[in-house]
Amino acid sequence: MKILVVDDELVSRKKMKLIMDGLGECEAVASGMDAVAAYQGAWENEAPFDLVALDVLMPEMTGTQVLEEIRHLESEKNIPGEKRVKIFMVTSHADKDTIIACVQAGCDDFIAKPFDREIVYRKLSQRGFEEHINKARDARGNDAPTDGRSSGTKEGILQDIIERFNRGEIDLPSLPAIYEKYMTLVKNGANLQGIADLLRQDAAISSKLIGISNSSYYRGLVENKTLDQAIGRLGLDTTRQTVDAIANRSLYDGVNKKYSTLIEALWEHALSCAYAAQLVAETLRLKFGDDAFTLGLFHDIGKLLLVKVVGEVEKKGDLGEEVDGLALFETLDTYHGKTGSALLKKWGFSSGFVSVALYHDDPEKAKKISKELLVIHCANLLVKTLGYGQDKPLEIDLAGTGAAHELGLDGEMIDRIKQKVNEKMSELKRYLQ
Numbered sequence: 001m002k003i004l005v006v007d008d009e010l011v012s013r014k015k016m017k018l019i020m021d022g023l024g025e026c027e028a029v030a031s032g033m034d035a036v037a038a039y040q041g042a043w044e045n046e047a048p049f050d051l052v053a054l055d056v057l058m059p060e061m062t063g064t065q066v067l068e069e070i071r072h073l074e075s076e077k078n079i080p081g082e083k084r085v086k087i088f089m090v091t092s093h094a095d096k097d098t099i100i101a102c103v104q105a106g107c108d109d110f111i112a113k114p115f116d117r118e119i120v121y122r123k124l125s126q127r128g129f130e131e132h133i134n135k136a137r138d139a140r141g142n143d144a145p146t147d148g149r150s151s152g153t154k155e156g157i158l159q160d161i162i163e164r165f166n167r168g169e170i171d172l173p174s175l176p177a178i179y180e181k182y183m184t185l186v187k188n189g190a191n192l193q194g195i196a197d198l199l200r201q202d203a204a205i206s207s208k209l210i211g212i213s214n215s216s217y218y219r220g221l222v223e224n225k226t227l228d229q230a231i232g233r234l235g236l237d238t239t240r241q242t243v244d245a246i247a248n249r250s251l252y253d254g255v256n257k258k259y260s261t262l263i264e265a266l267w268e269h270a271l272s273c274a275y276a277a278q279l280v281a282e283t284l285r286l287k288f289g290d291d292a293f294t295l296g297l298f299h300d301i302g303k304l305l306l307v308k309v310v311g312e313v314e315k316k317g318d319l320g321e322e323v324d325g326l327a328l329f330e331t332l333d334t335y336h337g338k339t340g341s342a343l344l345k346k347w348g349f350s351s352g353f354v355s356v357a358l359y360h361d362d363p364e365k366a367k368k369i370s371k372e373l374l375v376i377h378c379a380n381l382l383v384k385t386l387g388y389g390q391d392k393p394l395e396i397d398l399a400g401t402g403a404a405h406e407l408g409l410d411g412e413m414i415d416r417i418k419q420k421v422n423e424k425m426s427e428l429k430r431y432l433q
Helices: 010-021 032-044 063-076 096-105 117-125 130-140 154-166 177-187 192-199 203-213 227-252 257-283 292-298 301-316 325-346 351-359 371-385 402-407 411-432
Strands: 002-006 025-029 051-055 086-091 109-112
Touching: 002 010, 002 032, 010 025, 010 051, 010 117, 025 032, 032 051, 032 063, 051 063, 063 086, 063 096, 109 117, 117 130, 177 192, 177 227, 192 203, 192 227, 203 227, 203 411, 227 257, 227 292, 227 301, 227 411, 257 292, 257 301, 257 371, 257 411, 292 351, 292 371, 301 325, 325 351, 351 371, 371 402, 371 411
Parallel strands: 002 025, 002 051, 051 086, 086 109
Antiparallel strands: none
């Protein structure tokens, strides 16, 4: 069987290709135009594709347009219905109009993001690929267990790590000591002098605060040379948020070098989401018991924890082999909410932080949908449209989401926030590396 995977986002494309590789000969391309060219080339070589996994939202040529073009080419070639390629549209935000358009254009089914191997296999089984899937399961040794995993597979090994975590057998990291002391001072109503005295104990934080206060974003008429001057210019709120970021950047250090690129992407996404959350709250004039910036900074902390744990276990050689890339992607999607909430509980964060960690990807699953949760959900999507922590910006109509509507966040507001997030990240990110 020949399979074509089409997705402009690198992570999703690699993940889908890893799944499809077990079913047949798989090719992956990053654009709609490349997809049409690959389809035509396969026919010219008399080796047409049997299956296409086609992302809906892509720049230049959308998945719907690719679908229409492929069906048009099949009609020109007089290919009978039973021999036409099976096309599955892959989407994270398919609205009613999109679904109708794709069905009318001739798609066979939809696969929703985030997906995993079992979701894809189940969809394909319903459309005539059961024989290929059974062979793939036999080859991977997945036909024996009844709990959805095999203890001998790499996916099973990763699942074992999660179970160790759930049983409390893996130590959770601690917050940086300077951060805990700082937050205690802030809660107790310390003045600028008291805060400056504490922060002087950490040369890295002091120097970065002075540098940020002299950046083009905050620069005054004269250059700050002391920590007291820097805090005076930034103010308590901005100083606190900056210390949040500087202190907790250390949590992203010391990870297995194999995952350094992923870790940097997680940090970039967390920092940009923190800025976006702060700006959304300010734009809508929302006041929370929990700081919006810090909520954004910690919303994906579960992903960081999982990558660190996997990297540490691999270093120790406890696995006997490296973790499968697809299994890690699936684990981040599936478990980061639970692991993040467990870590935040241990650190003594409020129920608001715990709820954000659990439900920021899907607020509808929360028993109580708070304004804080909606803000972080929107901030998370907003920075993905800017490409922070992504291979490419995602095409999401944020203004059209239920969360944005509930908050009263319109397109004009979103555009202004995007501009400010880009300004902050462009100027301040280098100080927070």
